[in-house]
């Protein structure tokens with residue numbers, strides 16, 4: 001393997017540092033702009049190389065924060081532990097603007113100033129994590145994948161996960177299961193439900209996902225269910241119809257359905273939406289609505305909310321919350337593919353809506369851009385966890401919509417990930 005000296009000149013969207021060697025781009029995980037490193041090339045392609053850090057010649061001086069995790073650098077979860085949090089946010093803003101300029105074809109001077117919301121907590125902020133698990137010799141081990149690898153890095157705590165999740169991981173480490181259980185692998189989604197008033201009531205739910213011998217895992221599920229912090233553990237499909245409250249019985253979720261992982265920043269996103277919705281918004285679409293997280297607070301007697309989402313379980317959860325709020329006539333959440341829903345509406349000649357909220361998955365909303373261009377909804381507020389697909393889709397809307405506001409929510413400190421929101425207004 002070739003070893004070279006490398007100056008990292010910028011950060012890629014993807015969390016790797018970028019340098020150049022003999023006209024080729026070199027990607028280095030865990031390296032950041034401003035680092036001067038000795039690196040080892042482990043992959044060389046025609047146009048780029050991949051390398052790993054061997055030693056630092058000088059690090060970016062913004063590497064002045066704590067690195068509390070022993071597995072940082074091995075585990076594929078965090079990219080930027082040790083980097084000053086304001087620097088992390090500055091880089092995220094740069095990545096956002098770079099995507100809009102490079103992919104979206106926007107001119108940076110025409111874009112509104114990015115409004116930034118920091119996470120109140122830089123650590124312990126995740127209320128949900130997904131781990132890989134393995135049972136061997138009567139012990140359960142869990143961990144995250146090593147970067148760009150299928151290898152699992154075992155962990156017994158995670159510094160960005162919530163406190164109750166870590167208490168659970170501590171108990172899990174001590175758990176022994178019947179030695180006769182044959183080796184088996186699975187994924188484990190752990191969600192915490194802290195009770196601020198009485199911590200003894202805080203709990204986790206655990207979803208087990210596997211392609212392997214489920215009968216062997218049944219016994220393991222029973223053992224996990226008996227751990228003191230566990231309120232429910234089971235396979236994904238066994239979760240249907242089981243609801244747990246995220247706060248004082250106003251927000252509900254079900255193990256295994258999508259929910260934002262940083263609840264405090266999620267609240268700021270909802271607050272932003274709330275501040276943007278006025279009396280004139282009488283008919284509001286919530287596309288890719290999950291369990292109604294973004295639109296539930298907008299329900300009011302003089303407004304109709306229509307939410308669309310393809311997960312039946314998420315929609316059942318949304319419907320439960322609507323009933324609890326006694327709002328069945330003001331909010332309709334339906335389980336349908338967003339594209340087929342919009343097509344149906346256009347076919348019926350029903351394009352009327354005052355505002356659309358979009359919160360698509362990482363892949364973006366390209367599939368519905370032509371339909372949105374036909375509907376010409378006067379305002380749209382779009383949330384996205386991937387600025388590159390967002391920029392691509394906004395480019396396709398540019399002729400009809402202009403960006404009024406641009407926001408960055410730091411949902412995921414210590415990683416390169418972040419959430420963007422744009423407020424669009426139809427100008428034709």
Ligand SMILES: C[S@@+](CC[C@H](N)C(=O)[O-])C[C@H]1O[C@@H](n2cnc3c(N)ncnc32)[C@H](O)[C@@H]1O
Pocket residue numbers: 258259260288289290291292293294308309310311314336337338339359360361362
């Ligand atoms: C980023 S999540 C947003 C969920 C919700 N807005 C929230 O804040 O919790 C994206 C959601 O889109 C759903 N989804 C993905 N593709 C879809 C499609 N083609 N049609 C409908 N829903 C889809 C996923 O199931 C997921 O719940």
